[in-house]
Amino acid sequence: MAILLVFFLTIITTVSAIPTTAPAKSDSFTPPDNYLLDCGSSSQTTLPDRRIFSSDSTSSQYLKYGGREIAIVDQSADVPLPIYKSAKVFDAEATYSFHITNTGWHWVRLHFFPIRNNEFKLQQTKFTVVAADSLVLLHEYGPKEMEMQEYLMNVTSERLNLRFSANKDSPAFINAIEVVSAPDMLITDNSDALFPVGQKVDGMTKYSFQKMYRLNVGGPTIGPGNDTLGRTWNSDEKFLKSAAMAKNVSIAPSVVTYLEGGSPLIAPPTVYASLMEMGASDTIAPNFNITWEFDLDHAYPHLVRLHFCDIISKSLNELYFNVYVGGKIAISALDLSTVANGLAVAYYKDVFVKANMVSKPFLVQVGPLNEPMGTKNAILNGLEILRMNNLVNSLDGEFGADGRSTYGPSRGTVAAVGFAMMFGAFAGLGAMAVKWQKRPQDWQKKNSFSSWLLPLHAGDASYTQSSKTSLGSKKSAFHSSTMGLGRYLSFSELQDATKNWDSNSVVGVGGFGNVYFGVLDDGTKVAVKRGNPQSEQGINEFQTELQMLSKLRHRHLVSLIGYCDENSEMILVYEYMEHGPLRDHLYGKNLPTLSWNQRLEICIGAARGLHYLHTGAATAIIHRDVKTTNILLDENFIAKMADFGLSKDVGMGEAHVSTAVKGSFGYLDPEYFRKQQLTDKSDVYSFGVVLLEVLCARAAINPSLPREQVNLAEWALQWKRRGLLDKIIDPSLVDQIKPESLNTFAEAAEKCLSEYGVDRPTMGDVLWNLEYALQLQDQGKTEDGGSGLALANGAPLAPTVDNRPVITQAQGNQNSAQVQIIEEHSGTAMLAQFANLNGR
Template sequence: MGYCKSSLLVWILPTMCLICVSLGVDNYRIDCGSPTNTPVGDRVFVADDFDSNILSTPQDVSVQTRKESISSAIDLALYQTARVLNGTSSYTFSIKEHGYYWIRLYFCPFVDGNYNLSIAKFSVSAQSFTLLSDFQPQDGSVVKEYCLNINSDNLVLTFTPSANSFAFLNALEIVSLPNDLIPDGARTVDPPIKYQTFTRRALETVARVNMGNQTVSPQNDTLWRLWVSDEPFLNHVNLVNFVSNFKAVNYSTKWHNIAPSSVYGTATRLNSQPDPNTAVNMTWFFPVDPGFEYLVRFHFCDIVSTSPAQLFFNVYINTWLVALNLDLSNLTSNVLGTPYFMDVVAKSSNSRNLGVSVGPSTLGIGYPDGILNGLEIMKLSNSRGSLAASDFEVSSTNKVWVILGVTIGGSFIAVLLSLFLFVFCKRRRRRSSLVAHSTEDHFVVDEDQISRTVENKYDSGTAIISSSKIGYRVPFVAIQEATANFSESLVVGVGGFGKVYKGVLRDGTKVAVKRGVSQQGLAEFRTEIEMLSQFRHRHLVSLIGYCHEKNEMIIIYEYMENGTLKNHLYGSDLPGLSWRQRLEICIGSARGLHYLHTGYAKPIIHRDVKSANILLDENLMAKVADFGISKTGPEIDETHVSTAVKGSFGYLDPEYLTRQHLTEKSDIYSFGVVMFEVLCGRPVIDPSLPREMVNLIEWVIEWEKRGELEKIIDPRLEGETKPDSLRKFGETAVKCLAECGIDRPTMGDVLWNLECALQLQGTDKRITLNGELAPQVNAIGNFEMSVCSTQFSMGSAGDLAGISMSGVFSQMVKAENR
C-alpha cells in the first residue's frame, strides 16, 4: 500500500489565539480524532478532522468511544477519541522561537468497533531522539512528557508501528517553555563535578511529586503540571510527619515557572519525636529505567522553623551524598519561607529504583530533623539519543553476546596456548634434567616471574562499584594528604583488615581512615561499604566515603574522639568509666543493634559484636562499628541462615559455632559477653589468671547464681553501683548468654532492661550497711520488678524499636524524688 498525505487538520486563527498563551507563540494542542474543539480548563485542544499539512499518514482513521467505557478516574475530555496510525506517520510543527519545548503525548486504550487500542505497539521519535520504542499503553490513561531543545524551524514527531501492529494517540501538546525552567547545567553526585549542559539531550519526566501527602492539579500550576502526592513512594510512612503551612511561604512571581506556591506550602518532615536518638532517614523510592542518567530537582522551603539556622539536614540519592549539613537559611539570606531548588544528576546503574533520602545532620544540633517540599526526576537521553528502556536492554544483551563470544574465543586460544606451553615446558625440563645430572651447578627459581603473571582484575577500581552503586568516592591523593601520607604517628588502631589512621580533610573534618592490607579483604571491604551505605543511625558509625584505586581498599568514617570501649575497660591507660557511663554506652550500643535487627524487612546481623567494635565519640556516646562480615538475616518463613562461622574468639554464639545456624540471637550472645566485659573491666579470656577465672563468662555466671556480683565487678566501680541496678544488669547479661538462641531475649528486650537498670541506678547513693536499699528505693525496685516481668512475659519490648522509655519510668522517678 503506497503512502499518501491525508487532509486531516485545519488550524483556525481565532482558536490558535486562544491557545497561544503567555508561554510563547509556538504552542499546539490537538484532541486527536475529535470532530470538535475540546476545552480543558483554560486550555483548548483543537479538533483534527479538517485538511492540514501538519499530519502525514497513509490512512485517515479516527476512532471514538462512549464515556461509560472509560474509568471515571480519567479526565474524560481528551480520551473519548483517538487517531489511529496504520503506517509510519509524522506530525510537523512550525517553530518560530527556538528553545526548550514540552511534548506531551496522551494515551488511553479503548475498544472501538474495528480497533482494540490496547494491542497497539509502536515507537515514537522527535527530531533525532527516540522517545518510545515498542511502546504498548495498557490499563488506563498515561501522559508521557518530554522536553527537547528545538533549534530548527520545524519539529517533526514520527510514529512508527511495530510489525503487524499500529499506533494511536488521543491528544498531544507542543508547548514552549520559559527560559529559566531548564538549567544550564548541574553537578553530578558520583563523582561530584560540573555536568555538561542539556541543550543536546532529550529529557523525559519520570516523577513530579509534591511532598506533604497532597496532590497539586494542573489547574493550579501556571505550566499545567501535575504534582502527585508523595505518600505512595515513601518507604516508611511512620517515620515522617506531613506538614502544611501556606502562609509561611515567601512567594513571588519569579517562582511561578519553577513550582507553584502550593508545592512550597507543604512538606514531608522527619518525625524524631518518638525517640530523638533514632536518627534515621526518610526515603522515597521511584521506579526508573536502568542504565540512564537522571536530572533530579529538589524543592525546599523552610515552613517549620521559627527563626533562621534551626534546620540542618543531609540529602542523598541512593547512597550518594548530595548535600551535607544543608542549612536553608544560609541559602535564602536568612529569610524563612523562601523557596529554594537544587539540581543534580545521578545515574541509576542497573537498578530499577532510584532512592531519595533526607536525614539528620551530622552536626548534632537539636533534634534530628529534615524536610522536603517537592521533587522532580527527569530521565536524560543516552549517547544514542534514546530515552527508550528497551534500547538499554538490547544494548545490554548485545554486550552479553560480545562478552560471551570473546570469552569462548579466548578460552579456545588459551587451550591451544596451554598445549603449546605444556609441550615446550616438558621438553625444557627434560633438557634441564640432563644438564643437572651432568653438572654440579644449582638451579635458581625466579619466583618474581610467577607473581608477575597474576593479574589483578580489580585494577580499574570499578568492579565493585558496578553492582552496588555505593558511597562517595574519595581520591587517593586526598586521603594521602589527610593522613600525612599514612604517617605511623597517626595510627589509632590495628585490626584484621589493616590499620586505622586519624585524618583531617581540607575542610577541617576529622575522619578515621581504615586502610586494607591486601586484596584478600575485598569481600569485607565491599560488604562494609554496602552495609553502611544502607542505614543512618545515631548509634551506628557513619560512612563518609571510600577509595578503591591503585589496588587500595580504604574506608573513611566519622572520627570517634574517645576510641574503643575496650580501651576504656582494660589494656590501656585511658580514663575509666563510671557505672552510669557504662550503662549509657550499653544502651546506645543496644539501640544501634536493635535498629539493625528491626529496621528493615530482613534483620541485619552484625556477626562481630565486641567491645573493640563499639566506638565512643567526644561525649562518650556509643556507636557500633566494623560491618565487614555482617550478613542479612533469614526470611520471615525461615529460622536461620546457614553460613560459615565468622567472628571473634570468645564472643561466638555456641549454637552458631557448632551448627553454623546464624540468627540475630547470635548478636545477642556476643552482646552479653560485652556486658560482662563492661561489668568486670577485663578481657573475655585471660590465661594469666587462676584457672577458675580464665573464662570470663563461666566465672561471672557462677557468681551471678550466688547473687554476689558486687564481689567481682571492676574495682574502679566499688561503692558506685546500686544493688538493684547491678542485679538487673547481671540478669539481663546472663539471659543473653543462654545456650539456645530461642531462650535469649530480643535486642528490644535487652534495651528495655538496660534502660531499667539505668533508672534504678538513679542519682541517690544512700545504701544501708547490709547492702539493702533505703525504703524509697525498695519501692522502686518492687515497681521495677512488676513492670519488667510483665514486659518480658508480653514479649512486646521488641516492638518498641528503640523508643526511649523515659515515659514508662516517669512513675519511678517521681517515687524516688518523694
C-alpha cells in the same frame, strides 16, 4: 481627601480579590508555541482547566500521513478528560509536524487511552514514536490503560516532527498531543553530580528529559490548571516507605516567597506551602530518615530535583539536616535559612545521577544531622525525577532511531551476530587454541583486560603454562610467586557470586565501573570490581591497581584474591571489607558512632599502610588518593588502604614525580597542585585532612556551609590556633577524649597540613604521634597498673621488648590491653620523638 480614601479602599479590595495561588504578573509565562490537539475529534474540546484542544480533523495542517485516516470515538468511555474519548489510528507511518516560533525548551505531552472498538485491539498494539527525527520517545510501546507521557526537549530547528511507526499487524494510535514552549530557566546547563560530591556536570541543555515522577510532598495533587506551566504534581503518599515516620505540614501559599532570580515557574507556591517532616521529630534523639521509594531504570542517567522551603522553623539557623539520593549523601548539613536567605523562601537543588548509580529501589531520603545545635528534624516539599536520554539518544529502549544499540552494534548487526554466535560456537572452541598460537603481533595493544594483564608476566614460565590451561578450565588456580595475582575465577563463577550482577549487590562505584559484593562457592566473601570497557580512565586505573597490588602484601592494605579476563572483561576480586569505608562510620549513614580509641586505632592502621607504601615496598609508592572512602574496615574494624588506581612509583633516588595533578577535591596537596610535582608528602597532607574528618565527623568540603566553614582543613586549623578545637569536634567524643590525647592528635594533623612539603612530617613520624596519642588516652589505665608503663614527668614512655619500641593498643574490651610490637619502619621516627619528648 474623600476621593483619595475611596481610591485607596478600591485598591485594597482589588488586591484582596486576587487568588493567593496565582503567581505575580512578572512571573507569568505565555508560551510562544502552544499546540494542543485532540486527535480523532471532529471539533475542538475544552477541558475543565479551560485549556482548549483543537481538532486534528483538518489533518493537512499538522499530519503527514499517506495511509487510511482512521478516527475512533467513544463518548461513553469512563475517562476523566474528554480528550481520551477519541483517538487517531495509523496502520502506516505517520508524522505530526509543528512550526516552532522560538527555539528552546518545549514540553511534549502524549496522551494515550486504548479505546475499545470493533476494528482494532488497541490494548495489544506495539509502536514506536520518534521526535525531531532522532530522539526515541517510545519504543515498542503498548499502553494498556490511560497514560500521559511527558517530555522536555530543547528544540533547535524551526519544525518539530513526531513520527509514529506502526509495527506489522499492529497499528499506532494517539489521543491527544501537546507541544508547548517552556521557559529557558527551567533547565540550566550545569548541575551538581551525586558522586563525587562537589563535582559539576556541564552540558545539561544537550539532553532531553522524560518526567518519571513529580510529587507535591506533604500535599494533595496539583492539576495543570493550578500550575503556570500546565504540570501535574501528584501526592507523595504511595511512594512513602513508612508513613509513621513522617507527618505533613502546610501553610497558606501566599506566605511563600522566592529568592532573587527565583520564580514560581520552577514550582508553584502550593508546592512549597506543604511538606513532610519527621514524624517523631520532637523526641530527644531521633535517629531515622524519611524515605521515598521509586522504580527507575538503571540504563539511563537521571536528574533529581529537590524542592525545599522551611515553613516550620521559628528562627534562622535552627534546622540542619542531610539529604540522601540513591543511598548516597547529596546535601550535607543543609541549612535552608542560609542558602535561601530566610525562612519560607523557596529553594531547589538539582542532582545528576549517573546510570550506574541508579539502584532498585531508588531511594530519596532526608534525615537529621548529628549535631548538638539546632532542631533534630528534616523536611522535603517537592520532588521531581527526570529520565535523561542514553548514548544513542533514546528515552525508551537500547536502540536509537538509526538502529544503533547502547551496547555497540546496530539492530541488524545484533540479529546477525546472534545467528553467527550459534553457528560458530563449536568451531570457536576448536579454533581458540590455534588463535592463541597465531595471535597478531600487536595483540598486546588491544583495548581489553588480557591485553594489559598478560604482558606483566612476560617471561614467567608458570604464568604462561597456567594461562594456556585456563582457557579450557573453569577454575584455574594459578599463583604467580612474583606477581601474586592469586586465583583465576571464571566469569560464570563471579556471575553466580554476585547474583547475576544484581544492582542491590553494588557496594561501590567509580570511573572503572561498579564494585559488587559476592560470595564464592567456598563461602568466601569478596568485593568484585568489574571494569567498564568504555572507560579509558577505568582501564588505566585497573592496570595501575593490578600492578600495585600484585607486588604489595601488608596487613593494612586490601588484598587481591584473584581476577577474571574472559570475553575481554576487566574484573579484579578483593577481600571483602565487612564494615566498608571509614567515612560511613563518621557521618552520613547513621551508623553507630566510633569511640575515640577505635578512631585512633583506625588512623594508626591506615598510617601503617601508607608508611609501608612509602618505605617498605621495593620502590616508594605514593597513593595519591588518600581519603576516608579509601580507608576500609574489616569485620574487626582493622583499617586497610584501598583503591590504588591513581598510585605512582617513585624510583630509587627520586625526590618527586612530575605528573598531571590528580586526586580528590578537599584532600589535594596545594604544593602538588601548584608545582605538579608529586611526593610522598602529598599523601601526608591528604592524611592530615583524614585526621580532621575523624576528629570532627564532617566532610572535607561542604559547599552548603557558610564560606568560612566550607573547607574543613582551613576551618579546623583556625580553631586549633585559637586553642578552641575542642569546640568543633564530634559531639559524641566530648566526654571520651582526654585533652593530652586530643592535643597530640591535633598537632599531628596540623603538621601534616603544612603549606610546604618540606615542613611536613614523614608517615613514620605521623604514625608515632598517633601511637603516642593512644598511649595518652590510655594513661589512666596505666596508672592503675593496667599495662605497667613507666611515667616520666607525667608523660607515658613507650615500653620496649627486646630493646624494640612497642605500644599499648586497646582492642575490643577497653579494660584490657594488648602489647604489640611496632613495625620496624617506625623505629627511627619514634627515637626522634623521644629526643624531643620534653617539648610536647
